[in-house]
Amino acid sequence: MPSLVLGPVLRHVDESSATVWVQTDVPAQVEVLGSTARTFEVAGHHYALVVVTGLPPDTRTEYDVLLDGEHVWPPASSPFPPSSIATRGPRSAGRHRILFGSCRYVKLADPRDAATYGIDALDAYAARMARLPSSQWPDALLLLGDQVYADELTPQTVRRIAGRRAEHPDWPDDEIVDFSEYVGLYRDSWADPEIRWIMSTVPTAMIFDDHDVRDDWNTSAAWRAQMAEKPWWAERIRAALSSYWVYQHLGNLSPDELAADPDWAAVSGHDGDTWPLLADLADRADREVDGSKGLRFSYRWQLGRTRLVVLDSRNGRVLDDGRHLMLGDREFGWVEERTLDPGEVDHLLLATSVPWLLPPAIGDLESVNEAAAARPGLRGRLGERIRQAADLEHWQAFRDSFDRLARLVAAATRPRAGDAAPVSISVLSGDVHHSYAARAQVEDAEEGTAVHQLTCSPVHNHVPPYVRAGFRLGWSGAATRAARAWATRKGTPPPPVTWDKLGGPYFGNTIAWLDVDGRRADVVFEQPTGAASLREAARHTLTAPRSAEPEQGHSEPTRPAPTQVDPARPDPTHPDPADPDPTDPGRGARTR
Numbered sequence: 001m002p003s004l005v006l007g008p009v010l011r012h013v014d015e016s017s018a019t020v021w022v023q024t025d026v027p028a029q030v031e032v033l034g035s036t037a038r039t040f041e042v043a044g045h046h047y048a049l050v051v052v053t054g055l056p057p058d059t060r061t062e063y064d065v066l067l068d069g070e071h072v073w074p075p076a077s078s079p080f081p082p083s084s085i086a087t088r089g090p091r092s093a094g095r096h097r098i099l100f101g102s103c104r105y106v107k108l109a110d111p112r113d114a115a116t117y118g119i120d121a122l123d124a125y126a127a128r129m130a131r132l133p134s135s136q137w138p139d140a141l142l143l144l145g146d147q148v149y150a151d152e153l154t155p156q157t158v159r160r161i162a163g164r165r166a167e168h169p170d171w172p173d174d175e176i177v178d179f180s181e182y183v184g185l186y187r188d189s190w191a192d193p194e195i196r197w198i199m200s201t202v203p204t205a206m207i208f209d210d211h212d213v214r215d216d217w218n219t220s221a222a223w224r225a226q227m228a229e230k231p232w233w234a235e236r237i238r239a240a241l242s243s244y245w246v247y248q249h250l251g252n253l254s255p256d257e258l259a260a261d262p263d264w265a266a267v268s269g270h271d272g273d274t275w276p277l278l279a280d281l282a283d284r285a286d287r288e289v290d291g292s293k294g295l296r297f298s299y300r301w302q303l304g305r306t307r308l309v310v311l312d313s314r315n316g317r318v319l320d321d322g323r324h325l326m327l328g329d330r331e332f333g334w335v336e337e338r339t340l341d342p343g344e345v346d347h348l349l350l351a352t353s354v355p356w357l358l359p360p361a362i363g364d365l366e367s368v369n370e371a372a373a374a375r376p377g378l379r380g381r382l383g384e385r386i387r388q389a390a391d392l393e394h395w396q397a398f399r400d401s402f403d404r405l406a407r408l409v410a411a412a413t414r415p416r417a418g419d420a421a422p423v424s425i426s427v428l429s430g431d432v433h434h435s436y437a438a439r440a441q442v443e444d445a446e447e448g449t450a451v452h453q454l455t456c457s458p459v460h461n462h463v464p465p466y467v468r469a470g471f472r473l474g475w476s477g478a479a480t481r482a483a484r485a486w487a488t489r490k491g492t493p494p495p496p497v498t499w500d501k502l503g504g505p506y507f508g509n510t511i512a513w514l515d516v517d518g519r520r521a522d523v524v525f526e527q528p529t530g531a532a533s534l535r536e537a538a539r540h541t542l543t544a545p546r547s548a549e550p551e552q553g554h555s556e557p558t559r560p561a562p563t564q565v566d567p568a569r570p571d572p573t574h575p576d577p578a579d580p581d582p583t584d585p586g587r588g589a590r591t592r
Contacts, residue, residue, distance in 0.1 A: 002028035002067040006190050010085060011049075011251025012301065013203040015057040018085045019258070020050045021251050024067060031066040033085075040267055043179045043275045047246055049268075051255045057089030060134055073200075080130050080193075083200040086139065093304030094346065096516040097137075099125065099202070102144035102209065102353060102430020103458035106154055106188045119528035120460040121511040126198035127532035138513060140303060141202045144430035144456070145209025145314075145353035147248065148185040150240065151175050152211065160184055170231045175214070177236045179275065182243035205301060206248040207310050209353035209431055213240040219393040220373065221319040222384050241282035241315070242275075244297075252299045252310070263295075288320045292328040300338045305346040306516055307422075309339050313352040313395070324370065326401035336408055342417035347521050348425045349514070354394045355429035356405055357438050357453035357499050359474030361483035366397035367492045394431075396495065406496045410442045413449040423519045424450045424542050430457035434471045435512065435525050436504025437540050443496040450542050453499065454523050456512035463507050471505050503538040510537065519543060 007022035020032045023046065027039050030048040033055075039046040055061060062082040065073035074083055104122060108114045129137055153161075153174060161181055164171060171177045176185065190196060210217040214236070218224065227233045250264065258264050263281055267274045284294030297312035311327065318328040327335065339348065350356075357363070369392045372383030387393060395402040415421045432455060440451040473479050484494070508527055511534070515522045521542040526534040 001070055002026045002072075004065065004067070004072050005045075006187060006196075007200070008032070008063075008065050008073055008083065009190070009199045009251065010083070010201060010203050011205075012254050013085060013087060014254065014302075015088045016053065016055050017255050018052045018055065018087070018203070019251055019253075019255065020052060020063075020065070021047070021247075022050070022065065023047050028067040029069075031069070033061065033063050037268075040270065041273050042242070042246060042278055043273065045180070045183050049250050049258070051258065052085065053255070055085065055087045057087050058091045059089075060084050060086040078197075080197040081134070081201075083197070084134070086134075086137075086203075088302075088304055092139070094516070094518045096139045096303050096306050096514070098140045098142060098303070098306070098308075098349070098514045098516070099138040099511060100142040100144060100351075100428050100430075100454075100513065101456040101459040101511045103146040103211075103433065104143070104189070104460045105146075105149055105152070105458070105462075106185075107192060107460075108154060109156065117460060117462050118509045119531060120192075120195075121509040121526070121528050121534065122198070122459050123192060123194045124528035124530070124532060124534050125511050125526070126194035128534060129198060130194075131532070138202050140301070140308075141198065141204045142308070142310075142351060142428065143204065143206045144351060144428065145207060146211040146430070146458075147206060147208070148182070148189050149211045150182070150185060150236075151214045154188065156188065157181075157184060168232075172232065175236070177232050177239065179239040179243055179278075182239050182247075186243070186247050205252055205299075205308070205310060205351075207252075207297070207312060207314075207351065207353055208244050208248060209314055212244060213237065213314070216388055216391065216393065218314055218317040218319065219388055219391075220324075220384060222373075223388060224319060237286050238279050238282040241285045242278035245278065245281060245285075249297055252301075257299075285315060288318055288328075291318055291321075291323060291325075292330040293318070296331050296334060298327070298331055298335055302343075305344050306349065307339075307343070307345045307347070308349045308351060309335060311335055311350065311352040313354050317398075324374070324398055324400070326395060326398040326405075332401070332404060336411075339408060339412055340416060342419055344419060345422045346424075346519055347514075347516055348412055348422040349428055350405075350409070350425065351428040352395070353429065354431045355453060355455045356395045356402070356427045357440060357497070358394055358396060358432070359471055359480075359505075360499070361476070361479035362471075362474040363394075363396040363495070364483040364487040364492065366392045366394060367399050367402075367495075368487050368490050370397045370399055371490065371492065399492075403496055406442055407444075409440075409451055409497075410445040413442070413446040413451070415446075421446060421449050423448070424452070424521045426452045426454050426514065426521070426523075426542065428514075429453065429455045431455075432471070433457050433461065433463050433467055434505040434507050435510045435537075436475075436506065437502040437523055437525075437538070438499045439502055440497050440499040452502075452523075452542055454512065454514075455504075456510055456525065458509060459511055460509050468505075468507050475501055475505060502540050506537050514542075 005023040009021040011019045032050045035052045037048045037050040039048045062084045301308040316327040318325040435456045438453040524539045525537040529535045
């Protein structure tokens, strides 16, 4: 009898359809709510993406998973509520709770290692969520990169790959290389019971970051050239991109996009092992041709009157032939079109794994380093060495793309085609191992639309003391002024956007969520205090006028009074005043 290896994972959901992803141990026919799909094979592993249709809008429907007609999910002994699909619709168009975060390292068996990494914030959220009524469950989960760590292996993974040296003596002992080894990483990360349940019930969107492939992935053309010299890299990048396509990218697509996708048609219609197809797909995705990548991983979801556009700020980078772009012109053009399409949009969310707006001093440092690394000779090589060593490869290190994103944000604040402008634009990010909220003022933007950078990282990882010290310094007013003066002396123009830190930096494991209610939006950062409990670290209202907001220059956590809680959608956080405050706030900073 076939069985589930991973899943079900609920992915794209709209008013009448949903996609459900599974991994099975053998080939099988997969059925969910009367819709079926046959598994496809990749290097001896089996997967299916079931497109469930005919669902009524604005309803929550419990579902089972059947393999070859036999019930396999949910388990008979499951302690969790039944998995279910909540469709979008007119009644829910203006109310959403969107959970987001990044950098989730797998649970560790050794008690000392586990204590170092702390409690997984998403795991704790799922455990708490299981005790709440479904009316308080999130409407979407956005995982913003580093779902797996291919270059920071657990002892379990090291033991699993230890026997390959005889067959592959040139493969490294401390990194995975082939597709099957990626399968082990995803199984370790997604098989956790709480994670498995929340991903079966909350529509989950994903984008990768560097550790899904390798630290500093696509930092620069020099980095790509260095990696290409390694004898195992070609196999590694094929495995990384093909496994990303199978485990993460497919579920980001709507049923209509899947039906129009030639790669999906080729894989789902292929008899036998599809690895040759996916190896070719990965090669196309990695290759740069005429300033573009061979595959687009950016995508858009529509959640009622909230629009989510996810930018691929890792694989989408164009670095050959002297170019230095976060996304190629063709893909950035696609993002601009999908962002500015007509339609009722109260809240626009632009998601990118690496933050658009960093601590200001660090952002200026990255812009200066970009120019230094582009110089010929010894000075350029020194700049490149600093770039890689200090991870200076976020949006401000791709200054043309940084400025283009600022122009897109400004354009999105203007009404178009008779539709009102969004009341808020939020850039959601992770990567940097601290969390914060910053309010931005963008050149040429219309008044009336609040613009914010919201960063949540890590969900589950260790943050060394030197990282905390560096980011506190990066947010400080003194460092901000000194870095801007230095950048001016180096000829780096000021960015076309300024920003104030509303709150943070918050260190430690964190999960964040946006609460959208009509034209109002709040962001909440929470940190775990136990296996099934979290404490509110900070809450910020994103749509209030500046004059109506309390001063938060010192980033003290704010807590709403009971009268501020919407009785129709109760706040589930219930912070305990007796708990020690888990936040580690720094001082406020302004970029000018």
